[in-house]
Amino acid sequence: MSLPTTRTARLATWSSNLTYSTLPDPAIQRTKDLFLDWLGCTIAGRSHPAVTAIVKFVKAMGPTSGKSELVDGQLEFTTSAAFAALVNGAASHVVEQDDLHNGSITHPATVIFPAALAVAQDVGADGKDFITACVVGYEVGCRVGAYFGKSHYENFHSTATAGTLGVAAAAAHLLKLNPEETLSAIGTAGTQAAGLWQFLLDASHSKQVHTGKACSDGIFAAYTARDGLLGTKDILEGPRGMGNALVPGKTKPEAIDGDLGADFEVLRSSFKWHASCRHTHPSVDALLALMGKHAVAFGDIESVLVPTYQAALNVLGMSGTCETVHQSKFSMGFVLAVAAKKGQAMITDFTEEDLKDSQLREFQGRVRMVLDEEIEAAFPARWMGRVIVKTKDGRELEERVGFAKGDPEVTLTRDELETKMRSLARYGGITDGNKVEALIQRAWNLENETDLHGFVF
Amino acid sequence: MSLPTTRTARLATWSSNLTYSTLPDPAIQRTKDLFLDWLGCTIAGRSHPAVTAIVKFVKAMGPTSGKSELVDGQLEFTTSAAFAALVNGAASHVVEQDDLHNGSITHPATVIFPAALAVAQDVGADGKDFITACVVGYEVGCRVGAYFGKSHYENFHSTATAGTLGVAAAAAHLLKLNPEETLSAIGTAGTQAAGLWQFLLDASHSKQVHTGKACSDGIFAAYTARDGLLGTKDILEGPRGMGNALVPGKTKPEAIDGDLGADFEVLRSSFKWHASCRHTHPSVDALLALMGKHAVAFGDIESVLVPTYQAALNVLGMSGTCETVHQSKFSMGFVLAVAAKKGQAMITDFTEEDLKDSQLREFQGRVRMVLDEEIEAAFPARWMGRVIVKTKDGRELEERVGFAKGDPEVTLTRDELETKMRSLARYGGITDGNKVEALIQRAWNLENETDLHGFVF
Incomplete structure (x- = not known):
């Protein structure tokens, strides 16, 4: 041939x-x-x-x-x-x-x-x-x-x-x-x-x-x-x-x-730092940056407008009322609500309890996505984020990010990766911390492994 | 749910x-x-x-x-x-x-x-x-x-x-x-x-x-x-x-x-009676009928025009020069050549030897497909066949079939199915005829089987 x-x-x-x-x-x-x-x-x-x-x-x-x-x-x-x-x-x-x-x-x-x-x-x-x-x-x-x-x-x-x-x-x-x-x-x-x-x-x-x-x-x-x-x-x-x-x-x-x-x-x-659909990440980063920069708290926010790219509109528009924890990670409104309220959107921040939280649900209803032609043109080479927040005291604030945390341009450090690994292992029910540390060290020395069995929790 | x-x-x-x-x-x-x-x-x-x-x-x-x-x-x-x-x-x-x-x-x-x-x-x-x-x-x-x-x-x-x-x-x-x-x-x-x-x-x-x-x-x-x-x-x-x-x-x-x-x-x-791609069958049936009706022999045929439906043009147009036995069953020209020369196109009629047969190859080159709007409109509810043959002595003959042999309207009899079964088993290298007959009888009594193991050659 x-x-x-x-x-x-x-x-x-x-x-x-x-x-x-x-x-x-x-x-x-x-x-x-x-x-x-x-x-x-x-x-x-x-x-x-x-x-x-x-x-x-x-x-x-x-x-x-x-x-x-x-x-x-x-x-x-x-x-x-x-x-x-x-x-x-x-x-x-x-x-x-x-x-x-x-x-x-x-x-x-x-x-x-x-x-x-x-x-x-x-x-x-x-x-x-x-x-x-x-x-x-x-x-x-x-x-x-x-x-x-x-x-x-x-x-x-x-x-x-x-x-x-x-x-x-x-x-x-x-x-x-x-x-x-x-x-x-x-x-x-x-x-x-x-x-x-x-x-x-x-x-x-x-x-x-x-x-x-x-x-x-x-x-x-x-x-x-x-x-x-x-x-x-x-x-x-x-x-x-x-x-x-x-x-x-x-x-x-x-x-x-x-x-x-x-x-x-x-x-x-x-790498993903937040635990939600990746299409929400640039917006989460922009919102958290905005809240930090302008000292805006969860309760201060009247509404959030999220100009974004078409694929985000398509994928995030499919989860309906997000009745399950999995669906909630695909709702731009719910994810931004979680991030705004908790200051983060890690894996432990999406629970059945959260689905019933009326504050989160109300915030979710005040988030709206629209197509942003500039962000769309850059996608998928760049995943940019933008939010426009109206506060209850009448301010209109805007924030943009050029990359999401974890993007190749702002990748996670090994310390951050280890932190995330320990969190994921705990979430998975692993209580033997020594085993997790040993697997982390094996990963860092992967090129010297002669046998790849035993990557087992 | x-x-x-x-x-x-x-x-x-x-x-x-x-x-x-x-x-x-x-x-x-x-x-x-x-x-x-x-x-x-x-x-x-x-x-x-x-x-x-x-x-x-x-x-x-x-x-x-x-x-x-x-x-x-x-x-x-x-x-x-x-x-x-x-x-x-x-x-x-x-x-x-x-x-x-x-x-x-x-x-x-x-x-x-x-x-x-x-x-x-x-x-x-x-x-x-x-x-x-x-x-x-x-x-x-x-x-x-x-x-x-x-x-x-x-x-x-x-x-x-x-x-x-x-x-x-x-x-x-x-x-x-x-x-x-x-x-x-x-x-x-x-x-x-x-x-x-x-x-x-x-x-x-x-x-x-x-x-x-x-x-x-x-x-x-x-x-x-x-x-x-x-x-x-x-x-x-x-x-x-x-x-x-x-x-x-x-x-x-x-x-x-x-x-x-x-x-x-x-x-x-x-059911398939011929051993070629099903898209060739209506045309094979039409050609064999024409040759029988008008006493035309393989060597008498100058050219064959095959008006057919679009899917046949698409699928049968993909096999190129048909270098393999499998490809040859997807060539309208080659299949009609085999049928015309041998009077049938059964599984034993497509061999490596046939691929090298210059008579078949020449005939293959004298077959042409064209789209037939009426046949296309009926497809796939009906798979109709039509051939127009020019003979070397200058006649132009045409034949149509409304169904192919084996279609629900002209299905195979149990005798024909048994004949085909024996032929397929022989082709598959099964020499124990008694075993084949026993499996045929099991199939005809399938509703009375209490255990479906043993359909093994």
């Missing part, structure tokens, strides 16, 4: 050929930051009913002993790579604290790490192999997401669609597939890729299905490519491929292979 | 409530016909490299003992329902001999039977349960496919997209899910549904991925719905659902629930 001269083939070739020794240190360090952040998210989300249902499926359909581990060690079984990734991928996207790659509007960690960890455990990869595969997974998943662009994101959960291809590339790297086989894996991944936003409208559990299945589907694509199943060679740009079928006329082809290797997408992902 | 008053909820409720005792006898008998036809296709396709790769994946990732069986008994292992269905679903769509439901342009058997058989074996269902679940699966899958319509089919392999929902409904019925849970299963199925035609352009193996994954994804949806995972409630017609995302502005909503129970989609599926 010879390689075609398509953009997708160039991306597959680059992915297959990437080696640890050529990675710049910042990419290595950031990958470790992202991995630790993902571990915390996974343990924090493990008790969600969708995860529980998927665990039952794994017990019914999969082996209950194998080389790959569930991060939730209390489940006390191991399984195969596809099933471990299915569970860990579902768990890590529950608490809305996982990273967000701005340019592609995807959450790469929740698909790349669970899949790469499960495959690394399956094939006995070391820390350097794992880091390299994760860099590949981020690169492919984020570039595909950027190729699809924000138009795709209107209906599709891009983390799942683009993510499946990223998973396939990461798994292919760990399986040491050559460029042709990697291209096959990407093709087979793309023709399985799915995930629609419809679930947001009724607070159902598809979000966990999307990330879990992106993991297992991408792993399926890589293993079967190794074993001779031919994937189509131009799944992105071909006439019946993903671009034409899913984003007709609105793709960005140069995103697929432009400046390959010149920079790394792992360096362009944002 | 209360049920919404959507079309999809009505379909889910009907699916959950259907009982064997209310099925008309023709629907029961036809389901058995379709099941036998599927068994033959499965064994005929078992040696395809895609199936081999998927079997390796199952051995690596799944249990190698379980309640569900592979139709290819020579593999000598059993596994869980999801994995057995994955393999059997992939195998049954290889040889292009499986059924075709005209109105939805889907191949229901290749997704419904493997999934329902695997789940039936898992839960210990009997023949009546199995038949009822298959009727449900056909109904949901075909109605969803008809809702998407021929516009969806331009880019998507509808068998996979609509089929995933049909599988979920069939599996839900066997798991005895209530209407709310069945609706959940359909929602979770729909948000996983995928499958693009791009693979046809480079003769890669995604077709087997699509049908196998439709089976395992639909099974995932049903089992997780049973265990508390909430699927979205309006995956078809919701604002971010499949209709708006995948077929914007071109769906047929009344197909979802119009006249539910008044008739059965199993009665509207067509």
Whole structure:
């Protein structure tokens, strides 16, 4: 088989050929930051009913002993790579604290790490192999997401669609597939890729299905490519491929292979500091900055106008009255209410009690979003925030932020990441602080690990 | 949870409530016909490299003992329902001999039977349960496919997209899910549904991925719905659902629930008699009729003009020079050449030798398709055929057929189905004729089976 001269083939070739020794240190360090952040998210989300249902499926359909581990060690079984990734991928996207790659509007960690960890455990990869595969997974998943662009994101959960291809590339790297086989894996991944936003409208559990299945589907694509199943060679740009079928006329082809290797997408992902939908973060930051600067308290605020970008209007407009804790994190009004009242919007700040808080609910009703053409034009390259507050004493105040806390330009420090990790572990019910500290240290020394088993709480 | 008053909820409720005792006898008998036809296709396709790769994946990732069986008994292992269905679903769509439901342009058997058989074996269902679940699966899958319509089919392999929902409904019925849970299963199925035609352009193996994954994804949806995972409630017609995302502005909503129970989609599926893509069949029938009526021989034909419908132009125009046996079944020119030369186009009539036959290749080059507005308007409700032949002695002859052999209006007899079954089993390498005859008799008595294990060659 010879390689075609398509953009997708160039991306597959680059992915297959990437080696640890050529990675710049910042990419290595950031990958470790992202991995630790993902571990915390996974343990924090493990008790969600969708995860529980998927665990039952794994017990019914999969082996209950194998080389790959569930991060939730209390489940006390191991399984195969596809099933471990299915569970860990579902768990890590529950608490809305996982990273967000701005340019592609995807959450790469929740698909790349669970899949790469499960495959690394399956094939006995070391820390350097794992880091390299994760860099590949981020690169492919984020570039595909950027190729699809924000138009795709209107209906599709891009983390799942683009993510499946990223998973396939990461798994292919760990399986040491050559460029042709990697291209096959990407093709087979793309023709399985799915995930629609419809679930947001009724607070159902598809979000966990999307990330879990992106993991297992991408792993399926890589293993079967190794074993001779031919994937189509131009799944992105071909006439019946993903671009034409899913984003007709609105793709960005140069995103697929432009400046390959010149920079790394792992360096362009944002950590979440607030526990809500990422589309609320720039506005939360702007509101908190405004309240600090002008000494405005929660009770002083009459109304908040939030000029923002279209994707925020689309996604945040779907949660209706936000009857569940999960939906409440997707309500701009409710999230700003929480932030204004509590001075923060961390994971412990969204509870069933809060849903019944009439002060929060009234504030929620006084928040309105509108489209801001300037912010829309900059999105998704930049996620800017703006709020206009009317106070009860008649003032009109305005604040803007150019980035959200956790964006690549203002990334989290390792101290902040450790703080967030401890908080997520506590939220996940982990009481053994020593174990958490030991896992933190393993993450910081990931490149020296010879065996990737034991990342289990 | 209360049920919404959507079309999809009505379909889910009907699916959950259907009982064997209310099925008309023709629907029961036809389901058995379709099941036998599927068994033959499965064994005929078992040696395809895609199936081999998927079997390796199952051995690596799944249990190698379980309640569900592979139709290819020579593999000598059993596994869980999801994995057995994955393999059997992939195998049954290889040889292009499986059924075709005209109105939805889907191949229901290749997704419904493997999934329902695997789940039936898992839960210990009997023949009546199995038949009822298959009727449900056909109904949901075909109605969803008809809702998407021929516009969806331009880019998507509808068998996979609509089929995933049909599988979920069939599996839900066997798991005895209530209407709310069945609706959940359909929602979770729909948000996983995928499958693009791009693979046809480079003769890669995604077709087997699509049908196998439709089976395992639909099974995932049903089992997780049973265990508390909430699927979205309006995956078809919701604002971010499949209709708006995948077929914007071109769906047929009344197909979802119009006249539910008044008739059965199993009665509207067509058997394949020729071994080529179903889109070639009306033209093959017309050509063979013309050659018989006018005593025209293969060597007499100067050229063939084939007025046909748009979907045939789209799908049959993608196979390029048809370098593989599989591609050759998707070339109108090559298929008509084979039929004209051999007087038939059975599974043994497409070989590597035939690809090198210069007479066939020359004939292929003298076949041209054009759009026929009248045939297009009737499609997909009717699949009509028309050919205009110029002979070397200067005659111009024309023939039309209103249906293809195997269509519901001219369905295959049980004798013909048995003949086809024996031929498929021989093609699949089965030499024990007694075993084949025993399986045929089991299929004809399916409603009396108390245990569905042992449909193994």
